[in-house]
Every structure is written in C-alpha cells, then in structure tokens.
Amino acid sequence: MSPQLPGRSPRFPRFPLLSLRLPQSRNGQIALALAVVYLVWGSTYLAVHVALGSFPPLLMSGLRNLFAGIGLFIFAARRKPVWPGAIEIRNAGLVGTMLVGLSSGMLAYGMRTVGTGTAAVMVATVPLFATVIAAVAGRKIGRSEWFAVGLGLVGIAILSHGDNAPGSAGGSLAILCGALFWAGGAHLAGRLKLPSDLFLSTSLQIGLGGAMSTMVAWVSGERMLEIHFLPMLAFVYLMLIGTMSAYVAYGFLIRHTSPIIASSCMYVNPVVAVALGALLLGEPVTHSTVIATVVILASVGLSFWLDYRKKGRA
Numbered sequence: 001m002s003p004q005l006p007g008r009s010p011r012f013p014r015f016p017l018l019s020l021r022l023p024q025s026r027n028g029q030i031a032l033a034l035a036v037v038y039l040v041w042g043s044t045y046l047a048v049h050v051a052l053g054s055f056p057p058l059l060m061s062g063l064r065n066l067f068a069g070i071g072l073f074i075f076a077a078r079r080k081p082v083w084p085g086a087i088e089i090r091n092a093g094l095v096g097t098m099l100v101g102l103s104s105g106m107l108a109y110g111m112r113t114v115g116t117g118t119a120a121v122m123v124a125t126v127p128l129f130a131t132v133i134a135a136v137a138g139r140k141i142g143r144s145e146w147f148a149v150g151l152g153l154v155g156i157a158i159l160s161h162g163d164n165a166p167g168s169a170g171g172s173l174a175i176l177c178g179a180l181f182w183a184g185g186a187h188l189a190g191r192l193k194l195p196s197d198l199f200l201s202t203s204l205q206i207g208l209g210g211a212m213s214t215m216v217a218w219v220s221g222e223r224m225l226e227i228h229f230l231p232m233l234a235f236v237y238l239m240l241i242g243t244m245s246a247y248v249a250y251g252f253l254i255r256h257t258s259p260i261i262a263s264s265c266m267y268v269n270p271v272v273a274v275a276l277g278a279l280l281l282g283e284p285v286t287h288s289t290v291i292a293t294v295v296i297l298a299s300v301g302l303s304f305w306l307d308y309r310k311k312g313r314a
Helices: 026-051 057-078 086-110 116-123 126-136 143-160 169-189 198-219 229-256 265-280 287-313
Strands: none
Touching: 026 116, 026 229, 026 265, 057 086, 057 198, 057 229, 086 116, 086 169, 086 198, 116 169, 116 265, 126 143, 126 169, 126 265, 143 265, 143 287, 169 229, 198 229, 265 287
C-alpha cells in the first residue's frame, strides 16, 4: 500500500524531540511505531477531555495540528529534503484534510457531549471502514480478514456494553463520521504520491489540515475560553506527543505495512483509554473490560498473522 516514492523508501527517521537510539531492523522500527500509536493515541482521549476545559473543540484541534505542522516543517527543512512538487503538496493537503481537518475536528466536536471511553470505542470502527473502502476500491478481501475485523468489533461491543455515559446522537454521529474520514484519509495516503521525506510529508498533512480546522473554527465564532494550567498542559501534550510524534510513526506504518496493521491501533486505543481511566480517574475495571481486552488483542494478533502469511505468499 506504499505510495509511489522516488528511489529507496526512507529509513525510520530520528525524531527531533528525542535522542534515543532507534531500532535498526525494519521489524524493530515497525514495532516501535506501533507502540507509539498504540500508547500515545490511547492517551489522547483523556488529554482532549482535559484540554476542552480551556479550548473550544474545532479551535483546539486546528491549533494543535497547525502548530505541530509548523514545528515539523521547520525540522524537515533543516534536513534539506527533496522538495515536493505541486502535485505532491496538493495530495498532502488532501490527505491532511481527511486525517486532520475532518477526522480530528469531528472527534473533538463530538467529544463535547460524548465521554472519552465511548468516543474511543466509536473510533475503533476505523478498521471496518478501512476494509470496506478497500473492498470498494477493488481489493480482494478474504474471509479471514473479515473475520479479524468482526472479532475486533465484537471486542469493542463487549467493551462498550453497559456504558451509560451521557452523550447525544449528534455527537456520536460526528465521531463516527470522523472515523470514516480517517479511514478514507489512510486509504488515500497509501495510494497518492506524497513527498518522499516522511517528516516533510507529515508536516504538510497536519499543518494544512490544522490550518483548515482553524479557519473553520474562527469563521464559526469559536474563541478561547478561560486559560487554566491543566488544559494548557494537555494541549501541549497533544501538540508535541499526540500529533508530532504519533503522526510521524503512523505515516511510517502507512508506508511500510498493510492497511489492517496500520489501522490496528484503533482496536488497541480503547483498551489504553479504559486503562488510563481506571488508573487516573478511578473508573472500575469490570469483567467485560477484561474479556474485551483479550478479544481485541486476539483480533490484532490475527491481523498480524494474516498479513505475515499474505506477504509470505507474495
């Protein structure tokens, strides 16, 4: 599913905020990228909930991604990459509009009335949307792949069983639309010609998508609320870690793994969100939560095995 890139595919790059020694093997790089998107994006639901204490939803989503995009662009420019052409910039803007402007914006909008755990459960429908979009696009989907997706959805259903968190039909619909936009953006990212430098490509995607969200938020009348320390801290976390680090890792996965592997984070993120709720907010961990965790991780494991077997036959 990798886009058409000139020359060799880029190695997993060093992230500007960290000086850790990164894995040298491709499997190690993929494992690190998966760990980042699993853990970091699982924590962003809590961070968004806290940040909404000082930020309106669309403005928060837009500014978070706009600033992160600018920061990554400055870093990418210092590395003297191969500069993209007009078509590649256009494609990056299109993908960013789907992944950031529409998906993240709709999620933040929906979370005004939908709880963090419920939102994470709804976003876990992304792999289902991704499989359906791939099937519509002409990719042959085997029964085993459908079974893996279905198994993950069963786990999500168990996880959400008995959740009486307040919400609204409009908020739930917004989050589900955000999941659909994310799946569509990931599909386009795997097929359109994007800038060859991973940092530059990611910076253009989140920066342009964030700029769109910010403009829509400003035109619609959103303005900053009272500024408090914890919401600002959550916003900085979302910008530096939830966006800059995680989007680079996700962009690497899109280029070097299958759609079902890249989107498997949507199954694991709700588990992380529930665990953080139990540890930090004192939310009870029920038997249903434990069973759902086992089922969800089993679906991810099956997805990995099916992807490995398919590559072995290629």
